[in-house]
Amino acid sequence: MKRLQVSNRRRIVRALGIAPLLLSGSAGLFSTSQATSTPRVLRFGMTPVFLHDEYQLLERWRRYMEVKLGRQVKFVVRDSYRETMDLLRLKQLDFAWICDYPYIYLQPLLKLLLVPLFGGKPSYRSYLIINTNDQKSHKLLDLRGRIFAYADPFSNTGYLVPRYQLKQLGEDPKNFFRKTFFTWSHRKVIEAVASGLAQAGAVDSFVWETLHLQDPELTDRTRIIGRSEEFGAPPLVAHKDTVSIELFQQVQKMLLGMADDPLGRKLLTALGLDGFSIQQPQLYDSVIRMMRVLGEYPIP
Amino acid sequence: MRRSILRRVFDLSIAHKIPLWGAALILVSTFSVATLLMYRSYGDLRASLIAGSASLGRTLAQTLIPTLLHDNIWRAFELVSAPIHDTIANNPVQPQFILVLTRKMKIFVSSDPNRFPMLTSLRQYGTAYAQLASRIAPDKIASPVVFEAPTSPYLFIAVPIVDGNTRLGTMILMHSLPALNFMFLSSSLSAALFGLLVLAILLPINWYWGYRMATPLLRLTRLMEQIQHEIPQQMELETYDYGDELGRLFSTYNQMVETLQEKAVLEHEMLSSERLAAVGRLTSGIAHEINNPLAGLLTALDTLKHRDNLDQRSQHTLGILERGMLQIKDTVAALLVEARSERRSLQARDLEDIQTLLQGQLQKQQVTLEAELTFTREVAIPAAPVRQILLNLLTNAIQAAGSSGWVKYSASCEASQFRLCVRNTGTPIAEQQLERLFEPFVSYREGGHGLGLWVTYQLVQQLGGHIEATSEDSEVRFLVVLPADEAPIDEVPVDEGTE
Known part of the structure; x- marks a missing residue:
């Protein structure tokens, strides 16, 4: 299973190697070269929006999809949102599970496929966490001059939310902390705070809660001192150009059906989800609102 | 300090x-x-x-x-x-x-x-x-x-x-x-344990090696310390039978002890033969001193006896005197052993016909006699004293063998040595008796006057040879070794010292 994954990754790496060339040249050349294989392998982009490094689980999920769809499925796993966003832009992905912030960024290219349900709701929060050794800090403003870990520059809960909150509090997010850095994943934000590398961090509530069940020893070394309002959960999206209506509906039906299928149910449990739901793009208006406050919307 | x-x-x-x-x-x-x-x-x-x-x-x-x-x-x-x-x-x-x-x-x-x-x-x-x-x-x-x-x-x-x-x-x-x-430290600990193991092997080997070396050395030291007082025993070489310097030291020591023991035996023998020689000189001196007046006395007595006017009582007394003096003469003659000069060399038949002389005694004692004479040619030794020696020894042997015993004698001549050996069954002779066997008037047999072996000894001495007696188990053995020249003799040398 792992070897398969590696070989997949190699192929992607090779594809990425020529990506910058294509970016500077014409995109049309690329799309024609891709249109040769029939039936095309379905390309699913996976990001650190959930515990994307559980390779065995991903492999089980991929096989499940292949059986249900009757065609080959490939998961394209990337460690930063930026890379997955680039792949979407280059039409190298048909579907992707991304964060709401990239979704807003790439909205013209994407169609909202499904929104996962955590605790029965299609929403999640941003958790503000600190190391358990720190008994003095109780709120965001207590963290002035600390070392702060962000998840990803394109993360909603791991980057946009804490900066938005600071802005709302009248602080300049650029100078409020002594030092900030990105870990490129929510899980690693938790690890950075737990290890003491960062004194505080912002993290996806879904990731923290799932890890809290899987690896409580890690999450127990962190303490949540702030829970944000709810936002639309990281969506599963389809590329408007590469996915036909039929395929869109087929995949949507397959994923929705997981909750009613014993094997699908098991997979959902392992993923920490209750299931998927069909939602409207307006679910993410609050993200746009925050982006506006920070001067990041409309996208330049 | x-x-x-x-x-x-x-x-x-x-x-x-x-x-x-x-x-x-x-x-x-x-x-x-x-x-x-x-x-x-x-x-x-x-x-x-x-x-x-x-x-x-x-x-x-x-x-x-x-x-x-x-x-x-x-x-x-x-x-x-x-x-x-x-x-x-x-x-x-x-x-x-x-x-x-x-x-x-x-x-x-x-x-x-x-x-x-x-x-x-x-x-x-x-x-x-x-x-x-x-x-x-x-x-x-x-x-x-x-x-x-x-x-x-x-x-x-x-x-x-x-x-x-x-x-x-x-x-x-x-x-x-x-x-x-x-x-x-933990690696050193294992090294230390290994070192202790090595010590546990080497120390007993060292102890054993030292023990093997020291024990015979200590024994040698103790034995050497005895040398001043007596001849010590030999070492048991089984405790250290290697060919190194120690092993050689121990075997050399043993050789030394052996030489010392031989020397002591030789000294002892020298002492007894010197004593015998001294006794011989003394007795022959006395015998001569007695012999000369005795001859005069006997002559005077003989003259006296031929007188006619001797009463019966005087004749009787003269008879007593004569018998006494003749006994003295016999005794002195026996003491005064002399190899009478004779020109004839020894031949095998000189010894063979001795059997005939002894027939009477052999029958009386019921003793068997066997002879083994391996020399055929003439030997340059005067025949008479050798005959006398053999006769004396055989007479002794027959007496000692007792009834139904046996006596064997052999004579051989090899490399200018004439060997005469007489063996008989009978009671073994004790160590102390052996030492004084050849002295005059020493007899361990009833009825013996103790002069037979004395005479034999004197004869052997005069012929320049030696005699030894050994007693083993129930066999007594006399060996006489005499020097013999190749050529037949013309004249027999007579030892002037015994005259």
Whole structure:
């Protein structure tokens, strides 16, 4: 299973190697070269929006999809949102599970496929966490001059939310902390705070809660001192150009059906989800609102 | 005082000294070799630790360059944490902490942010760290810099992080010295156990070797100390039967004891033959002194007897006197042994016809006589004394053999030696009796006058030979050895001394 994954990754790496060339040249050349294989392998982009490094689980999920769809499925796993966003832009992905912030960024290219349900709701929060050794800090403003870990520059809960909150509090997010850095994943934000590398961090509530069940020893070394309002959960999206209506509906039906299928149910449990739901793009208006406050919307 | 103690040590018995010196040498060599090996092993351990750590440091430093350039703290943290595993925390080869320092000696990232938080200054962690900071501060430093401070339980290995010609910072790998020492001690412990095992084998071997060497030496010493008083016993060579110098010493000692014993026997024999010679001179002197007046007395008596006017009583008295004087004459004649001059050499038949002479006695005693004469030619020894000797010895033997016993005699001539041997059955002769057997008037048999063997002895002496008697089990043996010339004799030399 792992070897398969590696070989997949190699192929992607090779594809990425020529990506910058294509970016500077014409995109049309690329799309024609891709249109040769029939039936095309379905390309699913996976990001650190959930515990994307559980390779065995991903492999089980991929096989499940292949059986249900009757065609080959490939998961394209990337460690930063930026890379997955680039792949979407280059039409190298048909579907992707991304964060709401990239979704807003790439909205013209994407169609909202499904929104996962955590605790029965299609929403999640941003958790503000600190190391358990720190008994003095109780709120965001207590963290002035600390070392702060962000998840990803394109993360909603791991980057946009804490900066938005600071802005709302009248602080300049650029100078409020002594030092900030990105870990490129929510899980690693938790690890950075737990290890003491960062004194505080912002993290996806879904990731923290799932890890809290899987690896409580890690999450127990962190303490949540702030829970944000709810936002639309990281969506599963389809590329408007590469996915036909039929395929869109087929995949949507397959994923929705997981909750009613014993094997699908098991997979959902392992993923920490209750299931998927069909939602409207307006679910993410609050993200746009925050982006506006920070001067990041409309996208330049 | 010290000298006397040393002296006492050197005066110790070799039985203690050999094992003690051996044990001391074994202990000293084992401990010195072990110490040297331990010293070497500590150096090797430390050197390999430093080499391994520096290699790790250089690899990490190279990989860390982009993270420093892009301020990618998380990636840097992942890199420096990767070589540190809790499962082998006690292994000194694994760094306990890894620090990445900026050029301003501030911590960019560390493998343990709780202990060494980022952005803190290296100097704030104490004097050892401040000294380390000064050591690695220059733009160009050797790779690696190995630093150790008495105040710090760590061995610091510093590797510069250099991109092109620009020094971006420094990587510090901190190894626990107590863990290194513990590892060294545990390896030393196994070495020490091995050393003890070696001692456990060598010391008993040494003790046994010393025992094997010392025991015969002690015995030799005790035996040698007896030499002044008596001839000591021989050594039992089974305790040390090797061909080395000790083995040769013991066998030489045994040869010496044997020679001493032979010499003592010879001395004893010399003594008794000298005594016999002295007795011989004395008796022959006395015999001559008696013989001369006796001859006169006998002549006078004979003249007196032929007188006619002797009454019966006088005749009777003269008869008593004559018989007494004749007895004296016989006795003196027996004492005065003389090899009468005779020109004839000995021939085999001289000895063969002796049997005829003894027939009467043999029948009377019911003794069987066997002869074995292996010489055929004439031997240059006067025949008469040899006949006399054989006759005396055979008469004695027949008397001693007792009824139904046997007597055997043999005569041979080889290489100018004439050997005459007479053997008989009968009661063995005791050691003390053997010593005085050839003295006159010594008889151990009822009815013997004790002159037969005396005469035999004198005859043998006069012929220049020797006689010996041995008694073994129920056999008594007399051996006479006489010098014999090749050529037949014309005239028999007569020993003037016995005249």
